[in-house]
Amino acid sequence: MAQHRRVRVPSLLALSIGAGLVLSGCGDDDSPSDQASAGHGGKPVVVATTVWEGAFAKAAGIDDVKVIVPQSVHHAPDYDPKPSDLAAVGRADFVLYAPFEPYAAKIKEAAGSKAKLVEVGLDNDADKAGAEVARLGKLFGTEAAATRWKASFDTEYGRLRADVKNAWPGGRPPVVVAQVFSTWSAKLAGAEVVGTYGPEAVTAQQLAALSKKKPALVLDNAHMSTGKVLPDSGAKQIEIVNYPDKDLDLLAVYRKAAADVKQAMKG
Numbered sequence: 001m002a003q004h005r006r007v008r009v010p011s012l013l014a015l016s017i018g019a020g021l022v023l024s025g026c027g028d029d030d031s032p033s034d035q036a037s038a039g040h041g042g043k044p045v046v047v048a049t050t051v052w053e054g055a056f057a058k059a060a061g062i063d064d065v066k067v068i069v070p071q072s073v074h075h076a077p078d079y080d081p082k083p084s085d086l087a088a089v090g091r092a093d094f095v096l097y098a099p100f101e102p103y104a105a106k107i108k109e110a111a112g113s114k115a116k117l118v119e120v121g122l123d124n125d126a127d128k129a130g131a132e133v134a135r136l137g138k139l140f141g142t143e144a145a146a147t148r149w150k151a152s153f154d155t156e157y158g159r160l161r162a163d164v165k166n167a168w169p170g171g172r173p174p175v176v177v178a179q180v181f182s183t184w185s186a187k188l189a190g191a192e193v194v195g196t197y198g199p200e201a202v203t204a205q206q207l208a209a210l211s212k213k214k215p216a217l218v219l220d221n222a223h224m225s226t227g228k229v230l231p232d233s234g235a236k237q238i239e240i241v242n243y244p245d246k247d248l249d250l251l252a253v254y255r256k257a258a259a260d261v262k263q264a265m266k267g
Contacts (some may be wrong), residue, residue: 044093061142
């Protein structure tokens with residue numbers, strides 16, 4: 001009897017440990033929260049192609065985001081990812097990219113089977129940006145952080161809009177022409193958009209038509225600028241920056257746009 005018990009106890013213990021390992025393994029494979037535990041502070045490991053995607057990830061609650069394209073690269077699509085960049089992609093839980101980026105195919109190939117590829121809608125329109133941050137927060141399991149960011153964003157955005165409105169010349173909204181990827185800044189300023197251009201090169205016919213609109217401001221895209229858009233119209237041109245700095249502060253993009261528009265309206 002005693003010998004029989006000594007044999008059974010270790011066997012039952014081994015079975016219990018084995019069952020625990022199996023259950024633990026199942027949890028790692030099936031639970032998003034368990035998968036995320038490998039990241040910083042229990043959050044998923046996120047790699048973003050540019051600081052723009054990185055800023056959306058940070059707003060959604062990811063504190064430590066690896067960005068591939070250096071912020072110093074003025075036109076991000078021109079960047080050629082290095083082997084070290086692609087290696088970082090392979091270690092990620094989520095890889096954020098935009099479909100228009102020419103290196104998207106390389107990113108997809110480097111991601112492997114572990115990383116989840118996430119196409120980000122890069123648009124600084126306030127409503128679209130807020131919705132995208134909320135979507136990413138749900139995906140990352142950081143909904144609470146994303147909700148807090150949205151609340152602070154709404155407050156700051158409202159303050160900036162009111163500030164620019166108070167600076168309208170004569171109390172009337174400025175008449176503007178905007179590059180298609182800069183229209184969000186016109187919305188922020190409460191401006192009257194009488195025409196848009198781009199992303200293709202502006203033709204002479206388009207220039208003539210836009211000049212006839214007599215805009216006070218031209219809201220150009222700093223990342224795709226081809227120089228003075230309406231040189232003979234008398235309109236002041238502002239280079240609107242879409243990409244945040246390396247601190248990935250998305251709100252700073254809106255603050256800068258508001259300040260630049262206010263400065264341009266003074267003269």
